[in-house]
Structures are given as structure tokens and as C-alpha cells.
Amino acid sequence: MTLFSSAITLRAATPISDAEFKDLRDFIYQRSGIWVDEKRKYLFENRFHKRLATLGLKSFDEYVKLLKFDPRAGEEMKTLWEIVTTNETSFFRDIKQLESFQKVILAEVLAEQRKKGRLELSIWSAGCSSGEEPYTLAMLIAESLGLELPKWKVSTTAVDLSPAMIAKAKEATYGDYAFKTTTEEQKKKYFIPAGAQWKVKPEIARMVGFQQMNLNDDAAVRRVPKSQIVFCRNVIIYFDDAMRTKVARAFYDNLLPGGYLLLGHSETLHKISTAFRPKFIPGAMAYRKE
Amino acid sequence: MPRIATSALKPGMVLATEVLSRDGRVLFTAGAALEPWHVQVLRTLGVDAVEVTEPTARITLDHAAEYARSFFLYVNPDHPAMQALFEIAAERVLKRAEQGWVLPDLDTRQARSVEHLSDVFGPDQASAKEIVRHETELASFPDLYFRLKEMLDSPTSSARRIADLISGDVGLSAKLLRLVNSPIYAPVTPVDSVARAVTLVGTDELATLALGITAINYFKDIPAELIDMETFWRHSITCAVLAMLLAKRQGLPPERCFTAGLLHDVGRLLLFKKLPYASTEVMIHARENFLPLYEAERILLEFDHTDVSRALLAEWRFPEAMAGAISGHHDPMAAPDPRTASIQHLADIMANAVGIADGGMYAVPDLNPAAWDELVMQPTELHALMVSFDGQFERTLAAFL
Numbered sequence: 020m021t022l023f024s025s026a027i028t029l030r031a032a033t034p035i036s037d038a039e040f041k042d043l044r045d046f047i048y049q050r051s052g053i054w055v056d057e058k059r060k061y062l063f064e065n066r067f068h069k070r071l072a073t074l075g076l077k078s079f080d081e082y083v084k085l086l087k088f089d090p091r092a093g094e095e096m097k098t099l100w101e102i103v104t105t106n107e108t109s110f111f112r113d114i115k116q117l118e119s120f121q122k123v124i125l126a127e128v129l130a131e132q133r134k135k136g137r138l139e140l141s142i143w144s145a146g147c148s149s150g151e152e153p154y155t156l157a158m159l160i161a162e163s164l165g166l167e168l169p170k171w172k173v174s175t176t177a178v179d180l181s182p183a184m185i186a187k188a189k190e191a192t193y194g195d196y197a198f199k200t201t202t203e204e205q206k207k208k209y210f211i212p213a214g215a216q217w218k219v220k221p222e223i224a225r226m227v228g229f230q231q232m233n234l235n236d237d238a239a240v241r242r243v244p245k246s247q248i249v250f251c252r253n254v255i256i257y258f259d260d261a262m263r264t265k266v267a268r269a270f271y272d273n274l275l276p277g278g279y280l281l282l283g284h285s286e287t288l289h290k291i292s293t294a295f296r297p298k299f300i301p302g303a304m305a306y307r308k309e
Numbered sequence: 310m311p312r313i314a315t316s317a318l319k320p321g322m323v324l325a326t327e328v329l330s331r332d333g334r335v336l337f338t339a340g341a342a343l344e345p346w347h348v349q350v351l352r353t354l355g356v357d358a359v360e361v362t363e364p365t366a367r368i369t370l371d372h373a374a375e376y377a378r379s380f381f382l383y384v385n386p387d388h389p390a391m392q393a394l395f396e397i398a399a400e401r402v403l404k405r406a407e408q409g410w411v412l413p414d415l416d417t418r419q420a421r422s423v424e425h426l427s428d429v430f431g432p433d434q435a436s437a438k439e440i441v442r443h444e445t446e447l448a449s450f451p452d453l454y455f456r457l458k459e460m461l462d463s464p465t466s467s468a469r470r471i472a473d474l475i476s477g478d479v480g481l482s483a484k485l486l487r488l489v490n491s492p493i494y495a496p497v498t499p500v501d502s503v504a505r506a507v508t509l510v511g512t513d514e515l516a517t518l519a520l521g522i523t524a525i526n527y528f529k530d531i532p533a534e535l536i537d538m539e540t541f542w543r544h545s546i547t548c549a550v551l552a553m554l555l556a557k558r559q560g561l562p563p564e565r566c567f568t569a570g571l572l573h574d575v576g577r578l579l580l581f582k583k584l585p586y587a588s589t590e591v592m593i594h595a596r597e598n599f600l601p602l603y604e605a606e607r608i609l610l611e612f613d614h615t616d617v618s619r620a621l622l623a624e625w626r627f628p629e630a631m632a633g634a635i636s637g638h639h640d641p642m643a644a645p646d647p648r649t650a651s652i653q654h655l656a657d658i659m660a661n662a663v664g665i666a667d668g669g670m671y672a673v674p675d676l677n678p679a680a681w682d683e684l685v686m687q688p689t690e691l692h693a694l695m696v697s698f699d700g701q702f703e704r705t706l707a708a709f710l
Contacts (some may be wrong), residue, residue, distance in 0.1 A: 027374040029395040030386035052334075061675075062599055065382040105597040115427060115586070256594070256608055285587050285609040299431055 032068035115302030146254030150188025401666035485709035521568030576618030
């Protein structure tokens with residue numbers, strides 16, 4: 020109805036055919052366990068639009084072929100995961116869950132280790148994104164152990180699908196956005212200023228090791244050291260039921276007896292696994308391996 | 310105000326202050342949009358830099374369209390109605406930007422911290438039915454609502470009795486009178502009593518509106534840090550006005566569609582109340598994954614706000630025709646009356662598209678093609694509908710605030 024209406028067109032992206040969508044979806048699933056619902060077809064067109072243009076590709080078929088057969092595939096996978104996965108995270112996110120975890124779960128696990136005379140703690144952070152979560156866990160552990168900390172061997176295996184996120188996590192340097200759920204006090208205690216940003220203190224960073232990992236890769240998953248605690252927050256929502264069942268099983272196998280699995284705020288093992296014993300802690304649910 | 314070197318000036322930039330020649334004459338006035346010849350003159354005269362207005366003030370249709378597009382990523386871009394709504398959204402963004410609105414960037418579109426909020430239910434405990442039961446057992450719903458409902462259902466209730474009942478509630482009658490005096494009804498002389506409003510609008514129609522307003526008032530105490538309630542009502546009233554305009558076009562009772570539009574997201578209000586932290590997680594998930602809110606609800610909670618409204622409205626014994634349209638607005642073809650649900654469905658999508666220029670932050674839901682066919686409309690009619698909408702919306706909104 021106005022002069023310029025006809026000048027703009029909603030369709031901007033290269034269309035994806037049903038067969039191409041299925042191919043790309045299956046490829047992503049196989050390499051990551053992430054399930055892309057049919058309803059996100061248009062979202063996919065839009066998300067990959069620029070990438071196809073950058074690579075000079077005319078169709079999604081060419082893109083899937085590149086991912087499967089081209090020598091550039093390895094390099095392209097890095098970009099693929101940046102497009103497919105999102106990384107909303109911040110230090111001390113969901114503080115109610117973390118406080119309960121520290122007071123109840125961590126306290127119990129530490130006491131158990133002391134009783135055994137084994138001052139070791141092993142944690143697996145699955146889907147660690149840019150590192151905020153495993154570093155937060157290391158901070159909570161440092162706080163709980165206090166002066167005992169030097170006597171303990173604490174190691175966190177933090178994994179993520181995206182190599183870009185792992186690289187960022189290893190840098191351990193963060194801007195304001197990562198601190199939106201962090202108090203000034205916590206910031207001063209665990210970080211040192213680095214220009215306009217903040218860097219995780221070395222005594223905290225030392226407790227965390229990062230590696231790229233596809234949770235759908237059974238062999239890689241089996242190589243993760245046995246843990247007392249597994250954190251996997253806001254990851255399984257991206258999986259279908261089969262993949263959820265599979266990772267729940269992998270976490271179970273990885274945990275030492277008496278160990279705990281913690282999921283994201285709205286995630287549950289309901290309908291996925293009955294192997295764990297659910298334990299309600301204020302603000303969250305923890306799943307215990309008996 | 311940025312001072313830009315003459316060598317870096319680009320056509321289209323706007324002068325913030327006038328440019329004087331060496332002898333003090335005004336060469337170009339403030340507000341002039343630079344064209345290549347301006348730049349040539351400045352260079353020739355040896356003016357090395359000029360002040361230009363902030364770049365955000367010079368947004369073009371392309372900018373506005375790109376901004377609007379980032380909310381249309383989830384929808385079928387080849388559906389002609391979606392194309393029309395995209396044009397509407399982009400035009401409105403452009404208009405707002407020309408009035409000085411600075412388009413929010415991604416960071417300012419993120420949710421604020423709500424770390425202090427606790428949910429009533431833990432994980433694994435919440436279902437739509439449980440949430441509704443918790444609410445209806447705990448809090449008593451206004452008596453006025455049930456008396457209105459009784460009169461609406463009774464064949465013997467008179468206009469007089471309904472007018473008396475409504476007049477007994479000062480806040481309610483004030484809102485109704487403002488609404489009846491708004492451009493929706495556009496009375497020739499101002500309506501100053503509920504009794505006159507009944508004769509103008511009709512007994513059932515006025516009681517229906519009163520029922521909706523009473524139900525809405527019930528939720529006025531939602532924590533402000535969770536959601537900006539003005540934004541919420543703006544969306545609800547936008548949907549209500551659009552649903553009413555669509556209803557008139559379809560020859561359906563406009564008041565019922567207006568009231569259903571007003572209440573279409575009532576399930577979300579109860580979610581905010583019972584699961585504030587989970588609701589925030591839903592909002593974050595929706596934004597970071599470019600999903601409509603109800604999709605994010607289904608993923609995180611395994612139910613959505615229409616499941617909540619279905620249980621809630623049944624508990625309130627809300628008139629079934631309206632309840633069906635409200636709870637069917639995301640799946641209209643499965644509703645008992647697909648046509649009225651399709652009206653709510655389209656009105657909600659339109660309200661989302663319109664809301665982009667008001668700072669809306671969520672992906673526009675996709676249009677159900679069967680629902681669109683049910684309404685037998687041409688995409689160009691959507692533009693015409695917006696003209697009527699703009700003539701009525703602000704004063705309707707004012708009736709509620």
C-alpha cells in the first residue's frame with residue numbers, strides 16, 4: 020500500500036528442498052546428536068544463507084556434499100557448529116541450583132572422599148560452551164575447600180562440540196556479558212582485570228581442562244575419566260529421545276558409585292532413564308548413581 | 310554528534326550543524342542530506358570536516374527490513390500473507406526509526422538477570438493441570454466474574470440488572486465506559502453511564518467485555534522484572550483490536566473476538582506467576598534460538614501456554630466459544646470452531662509483527678496455511694486492516710492503562 024512495499028522481499032535465503040533438509044539434518048544428528056525439527060526448516064535456510072554465499076555454493080545439496088566429501092570439510096565443521104549451536108551462558112547462572120549443589124551435593128561428595136582418605140575430585144562438564152560453567156564449578160569447589168584446596172587433586176573435564184567455543188574457553192577472558200549473573204564480589208575474588216575484560220585467576224583455571232567432543236561419539240565419551248559429578252546443563256534439550264537416553268546412559272557409566280548428575284533448570288530424566296535415584300535439592304534436581 | 314572528515318563523507322549523511330564559508334555565509338543548512346555535489350563543494354572550499362547527525366537517525370528501508378527480517382526467520386517466506394506482514398513490520402520499524410527510535414542491538418535484546426526468582430514447582434513436577442489446580446485452590450476468583458457469567462447464561466437476565474451489577478464496580482465501569490467511548494464504537498455523543506453503554510453495545514456484548522476485563526484484572530500483580538507488563542498488555546490489546554477488526558470482516562461477533570484477543574495469552578500470565586524462573590529460561594531459549602515463545606515453552610516445559618489456558622478457562626467455566634478460540638490460537642484447525650480460532654491465530658501473528666516496531670523481542674510464529682485459507686482473505690487486505698487498526702489502537706489502549 021505504500022510506495023516501497025514491493026521493494027522488499029521476505030524470501031532472502033536459498034530455498035532448501037525437503038530432501039536437502041533431511042540430508043543436512045541427518046548429517047548434523049550423526050555428528051552431534053542434535054535433532055533439528057522439521058518446523059525449523061525456514062530457520063535453517065536463514066541461518067545458513069550467508070555461509071552458502073560465502074562459500075560460493077548455489078544449493079544446500081552442494082553444502083552437504085562439501086561437508087561429506089570435500090577436503091575442506093574438517094575446517095567447515097567448525098563453522099557448522101557455530102551456526103547450529105547457541106551458547107547462552109554466564110558465570111554463576113542459575114545461582115539457586117548452584118548454591119544447593121554446593122551445600123548439599125558437593126559437601127556430601129567431599130565428605131565421602133575425605134572419609135576414604137582420597138583427596139581427589141573429578142568432574143565432567145558436558146556441553147561447557149565458552150567455559151563459564153566449568154570455571155564457576157571450580158570457583159565453588161575452591162570456596163568449599165578453602166585452605167584445604169592445595170592438598171586436593173581437582174580436575175574438571177570440560178567438553179563442547181564447537182571448537183570455537185573450546186578455544187574461547189581456553190582463553191579464559193570474558194567481557195561484561197558473561198558477568199550478568201555474577202556479583203562484583205565474586206568477580207573481584209576470582210578474576211583479574213585484562214584490559215576492558217576479565218581473566219579467570221590461574222589457580223581456578225588450573226582445575227579445568229578443555230577438549231572438543233561430540234557426545235554422539237561413543238569412543239570419545241568412553242575416554243572421559245570417571246567422575247564424581249557430571250554437569251550437563253541446557254544440552255539435552257537439543258537432543259531427541261534416543262540421543263537423550265544414550266547420553267544419560269553414558270553419564271551413568273562415567274559416574275562413580277555415589278556420584279551425581281545435574282541438568283539444566285528445566286531439564287529432567289523423566290521418560291529417559293530410571294537408572295538414577297532423583298534427589299530434590301532446593302531449586303533443582305540431582306540424579307544419584309547408587 | 311560525530312564530526313566526519315570531508316574525505317570520509319558519504320551521500321545520504323545528514324548535516325547536524327550549518328556549514329559556513331570562510332566569509333561567514335551559510336553554505337549548507339543543518340538537516341541537509343548530502344549528495345555528491347555537496348561533498349565536491351566542501352572539498353573545493355577546503356572544509357576539512359563537518360558535523361553530521363548520529364547514523365541511527367538515518368535509517369533506510371533496507372535497514373528497517375533487515376531488522377524486521379531477524380524476527381521472520383521462523384516463518385514460511387513464500388506465503389503471500391507472511392510477505393505482507395513483513396512489509397507491514399518493516400514499514401513500521403522505519404517509521405519509528407524516523408521518529409528517533411534507536412533500533413536495539415542483540416545485547417540490549419537479552420533478558421535481564423532474574424536469579425532471585427523461584428518457581429513454585431520443581432523440575433518434573435509441573436504440568437499445565439497441576440499449575441492451574443495450584444492457582445484455583447489457593448486464590449479466590451472475583452465474585453463479580455461469576456455473577457456476570459450467571460447473568461450471561463440466564464435467559465431471564467435483563468439489561469437493567471447487568472448494568473446495575475457492572476455499575477457496582479467503579480474500576481470496571483470506568484474501563485468499560487472508556488472502551489465504549491473509544492473509536493471502536495465511536496458514539497455520536499459521549500456515553501456516560503453503563504445503562505447507556507448497554508443500549509449502545511448490547512447486553513450480552515457488554516457483559517462479555519466485562520467478563521474479559523475482570524479476568525484480566527486478576528493478574529495485575531506479575532513481577533515487573535520478569536516481563537514488562539506494559540509490553541504484555543500492548544501485545545494483548547493489539548491482538549484484541551486486530552481480532553475485532555477481522556471478526557467484523559468475517560461477520561462474526563466483534564466483542565467476543567475482542568475479549569478472546571485480550572485473553573489469548575492468559576496461560577502465559579499464570580506461567581509467569583507459578584514458574585517465573587522457568588519462564589525466563591523459556592524467554593532466553595526462544596531468543597537465542599530464534600524461536601517463537603510457544604515453541605520454546607514446548608521444548609523446555611513439554612507444554613505451552615495454551616495448555617495452561619485450556620485448563621484455567623475450564624476451571625473458570627469461561628464461555629466455551631471464547632475459550633476454544635483462546636486456547637486454539639497456536640493450533641487453530643484443531644479447535645472446536647476453526648474460524649474463530651483462526652482469527653485469534655492471525656491476530657496474534659499480526660500483533661507479533663506489529664510489536665517488532667515497539668521493541669518486541671521474539672520470533673514471529675508461522676502462519677498455519679489452512680487457517681489463512683479458512684478466513685478467505687487477500688494479503689493486500691492486511692495492509693488495509695492496519696489502517697483501521699492505527700485509527701483505533703491508541704485510544705483503546707488508553708482505556709486500559
